[in-house]
Amino acid sequence: MSKAPPKRILVTGAAGQIGYAICPMIARGAMLGPDQPVILHMLDIEPAKQALEGVKMELIDAAYPLLAGVVATTDAEEACKGVDVAVMVGGFPRKAGMERKDVMSKNVAIYKAQAAALEKGAAAGCKVLVVANPANTNALILKENAPSIPAENITCLTRLDHNRAVGQLAERSGVHNTKVKNVIIWGNHSSTQYPDVNHATIDGKPAREVIGNDEYLDGEFIQVVQQRGAAIIKARGLSSALSAASSACDHIRDWVLGTPADGSYVSMGVYSDGSYGAPKGVIYSFPVTCKDGKWTIVQGLSIDDKSAAKMKATGDELVEEKALALECLAESALGPN
Ligand code: NAD
Ligand code: LMR
Numbered sequence: 001m002s003k004a005p006p007k008r009i010l011v012t013g014a015a016g017q018i019g020y021a022i023c024p025m026i027a028r029g030a031m032l033g034p035d036q037p038v039i040l041h042m043l044d045i046e047p048a049k050q051a052l053e054g055v056k057m058e059l060i061d062a063a064y065p066l067l068a069g070v071v072a073t074t075d076a077e078e079a080c081k082g083v084d085v086a087v088m089v090g091g092f093p094r095k096a097g098m099e100r101k102d103v104m105s106k107n108v109a110i111y112k113a114q115a116a117a118l119e120k121g122a123a124a125g126c127k128v129l130v131v132a133n134p135a136n137t138n139a140l141i142l143k144e145n146a147p148s149i150p151a152e153n154i155t156c157l158t159r160l161d162h163n164r165a166v167g168q169l170a171e172r173s174g175v176h177n178t179k180v181k182n183v184i185i186w187g188n189h190s191s192t193q194y195p196d197v198n199h200a201t202i203d204g205k206p207a208r209e210v211i212g213n214d215e216y217l218d219g220e221f222i223q224v225v226q227q228r229g230a231a232i233i234k235a236r237g238l239s240s241a242l243s244a245a246s247s248a249c250d251h252i253r254d255w256v257l258g259t260p261a262d263g264s265y266v267s268m269g270v271y272s273d274g275s276y277g278a279p280k281g282v283i284y285s286f287p288v289t290c291k292d293g294k295w296t297i298v299q300g301l302s303i304d305d306k307s308a309a310k311m312k313a314t315g316d317e318l319v320e321e322k323a324l325a326l327e328c329l330a331e332s333a334l335g336p337n
Contacts, residue, residue, distance in 0.1 A: 006037040006068040008123070010083040012114065013090025014042030014072070015051040017238060018131060021245035022087065023055060027064040030249040031085070033257060039069040043079035043090065076114055080121035085256075087248055088114065088142070091132030104134065104321070105328035111138040112329060115145035122149070127255060127293075130156040131248055135189045136269050136283040137321040141329070143271060143283070152294070155255070156269030158193070158285035160240065160247035161185040164228045165195040168221055169202060173210050179203040184287045184301075185225075185267040187278070187314025188321070193285065194310035195225040199301055218306070259289045265298050266290075276303060276311060282318040 009026055013019050019042065025031065026038055040059065044052045056072040073079050080086070092106035111130070118126065126149065130139035139156040146154070162185045170177035181201050186194040197217050200207035211217055224231075232240040254266055265287040272284040275297045287298040303311070 004036055006039045007032055007084040008039045008041055008082050010041040010043065010079055010086040010088075010122075012043045012079070012086075012088050013132065014040075015044040015048035015055055016089065017241040018089045018244050018248075019044070020055060021242045022089070022248055023059060024062065024064075025245055025249050027059060027062070027067040029066050030246070031252050033253070034066070037066050037068040039071065040067065041071045041073075041079050041081075041083055043073060043076060045090070046074050049074050076117035077121055080114075080117040083118075083122050083126055085252055086118055086122060086126055086128045087252070088128065088130040088138070089132055089248075090114075091138070101324060101328065104137070104324055105332065107132065107134065107138055108141045108325045108328050109332055111141040112145045115142040115149075118142070119146040119148050125293075126153060127252065128154045129248060129251055130154070130269075131244060133189070134321055136285075136318055137325050139269060139283045140271075140322060141325055151271040154271065154283075155251070155295075156189060156283050156285075157244070157248055157251055158185045158189050158267045158269045159251040160244050161189060161193055161195065161225060161228075161285075162267035163243070163247050163250065165197070165221075165225045168224055169197070169200065169207055169211070172216070172221075173202050173207075175202050175210070180207070181262075181264040182287070183207075183267075184265075185285045186276075186307075186311045187285055188318050189269065189285070190314075190317065191226045191230075192314040192317045193226055194307065194314055195222055196307055196310075197221070198304065198307060199287075255290050255295060256293055258291050263289065268295055270295060270297070273297070275299065276301075277308065277315075278311065279315045279319050282315070282322055284315060284318060 052072045094103045135156040143154040165183040166180045169180045183200045184196040197207045202210040268288045269283045269285045272278045274280040278284045288295040
């Protein structure tokens with residue numbers, strides 16, 4: 001085993017689908033690299049306790065060289081203690097007959113409570129990635145309720161959408177996905193997100209030139225990426241798990257170890273400073289580069305009117321979600337009548 005001291009990685013909702021996919025990826029080094037030992041902290045809720053124990057047993061049975069320990073618990077404070085990275089996957093799924101507000105109210109309450117546990121126990125400098133939906137707004141609620149964690153340390157996952165856009169361009173052009181660079185996901189991890197190819201390149205040439213079909217890029221391509229989550233649910237009867245887990249590893253790896261030296265960028269949901277006219281005070285997906293464990297929004301990209309309208313629409317949705325989330329929290333603070 002490497003001599004580096006182990007890093008503690010929290011995965012909430014670890015007994016669920018994404019949890020089952022991501023824990024082995026982390027234990028194999030896909031998140032922090034092949035020389036970094038890890039201790040997995042897995043959190044789930046009481047009804048999933050037995051399944052969580054089963055995941056722990058399998059992780060031990062796999063004898064991963066980088067895995068220096070496993071904590072499996074249903075106690076949020078125990079789970080958050082000393083963690084360097086927190087991947088927040090746990091949440092309440094939408095059930096038949098539930099309104100958007102019902103799901104939002106369950107999830108924001110979870111993220112408020114877990115913010116407190118993280119604030120109390122996480123290691124200084126802990127990096128937080130929220131995966132559970134509504135990912136941007138859960139991340140915002142976590143940020144609002146963990147004031148001692150710097151806002152720049154709290155992010156949400158839009159890398160899956162980014163990778164989906166890369167995958168579509170690679171399939172369409174017949175060029176390997178590693179040659180597709182600088183696609184951007186703007187805004188919310190929802191069907192209003194704007195997958196933007198205006199700065200993307202394929203094998204070093206402008207994506208629009210290589211694809212040679214603006215009607216496709218401005219229509220079907222955008223819709224396929226926006227609706228990919230729903231298409232996976234339709235095909236599998238379950239929401240995306242291996243691609244979500246893999247993209248979450250990409251997000252943290254690039255954040256911690258840096259984006260490529262060629263200056264190419266990736267998409268991350270981060271606390272908005274109002275760049276590109278995005279609303280301030282929400283978690284909005286931007287193009288970023290990362291160096292020395294810090295992300296920076298890529299500045300100076302030209303934005304045409306069509307793009308600006310799409311970026312505004314997804315920003316407006318985030319402002320609405322924020323208002324709804326705050327309303328849910330205010331109602332829960334008043335308690336049942
Ligand atoms: P899942 O239902 O299989 O697993 C969720 C797990 O969370 C369950 O084991 C559940 O017991 C646990 N859980 C519930 N409340 C909890 C709490 N308070 N604390 C800790 N754990 C708790 O779901 P999944 O397929 O793994 O998906 C997880 C979430 O990720 C969902 O919200 C899904 O919509 C979202 N998702 C986001 C993206 C993205 O790109 N951002 C992609 C795919 C899925
Ligand atoms: C996805 O993009 O695959 C998920 O966010 C879909 C979902 O609703 O869980």
